[in-house]
Amino acid sequence: MCTTCGCGHGETTINGIAPVRKRHASGPLGAYRRLEQGAAHAAEAAPLGAAHAPEVDPERTIRLEHDILASNDALAEANRRQLAQQGIFALNLVSSPGSGKTTLLVETIQRWARQTPVAVVEGDQQTANDAERIRATGAPAVQINTGKGCHLDAHMVAGALATLRAENALQDNSLLLIENVGNLVCPAAFDLGEAHKVAILSVTEGEDKPLKYPDMFRAADLLILSKIDLLPYLDFDVDAAIRMARQVRPGLEVIRLSTRSGEGFDDWLAWLAAGCAKAQRG
């Protein structure tokens, strides 16, 4: 277990290697120390009687008001600061399994044509298949295997960023694409330090997914409706899907895309370029 944030990812590996558990660098640790001190001060504020009669050991209440995700959020903020310092535009791609995330990344890297350098972090419970598919394009990729874990957290991504950095693969003013574990539920809760979550919904999944899994769509800043080349074979109602997505996330931007026909790539690449331009350092 991580001694700083206590997150129990005993089975997590990065590029197949179980990272050595050690304390995080000064940033998040400092933040956490402050929280601990806060707790200690709260303890001092316990009922006066308690302090004067320790041998009685009376029950007392300690007020904490401590956010359960504070440790993850502090690490995510540290990731975000580091990425911002390097002018890196980072995205967290979330969807159910098989919506086409890796295919989208592979096609994106090929069509991006090195407008900026690209690096990829792949999250899956098992196998290095997706990272290998990315590396085949020539882009650097790190595979996080979460074991039984069903989402990426900020600590795992910090480890992946360190691995990329050690390989000199995290360049200034680049694009960083993080493919989360295929899961429409809990990745919504875990900030990784990304600029935006991008939700991907394939048209084979049914148009009511945004209402069935609202947390994920509400957390997203862009929805990619994928595999639209299959629409002629399905009765998927595109307008209804977009309406339901905007019901949970007002104003959500939507791009309809197919990696087969190439439809939608102009919009997607333009969206990426705009994000990179904003993130880049002058």
Place this chain on the structure above:
Amino acid sequence: MHELSLAENVIRIAEDAARHAAAKRVSRVRLAVGAFAHVDPDTLQFCCELAARQTLLEGAEFLVERTPGQAFCKDCAQDVALERIGFPCPLCGGFDLRVTGGEEMRVLDIAVS
């Protein structure tokens, strides 16, 4: 099952605070879980009891308080109570809602001795 990793966070937060207060045991933990928090309260409670084993929280009681969902409706410019994400504004039926409350997941306080 991300409730288990959240429960491990709860145990760690409570144990740290108890140690700082030189307490030997935590008998009760009060949690606040908003209506829109990404967690199922019953599962969280169950996972906390599991994760408490062999810690200062062994056998502790976990109480989960639900806090209501709130939103600001841009269509009718009102603060409204919202039961669920995806539901319309209860006043005007609009969907242009900005969530203003009900997302929290916090350890409120602990009882120690």
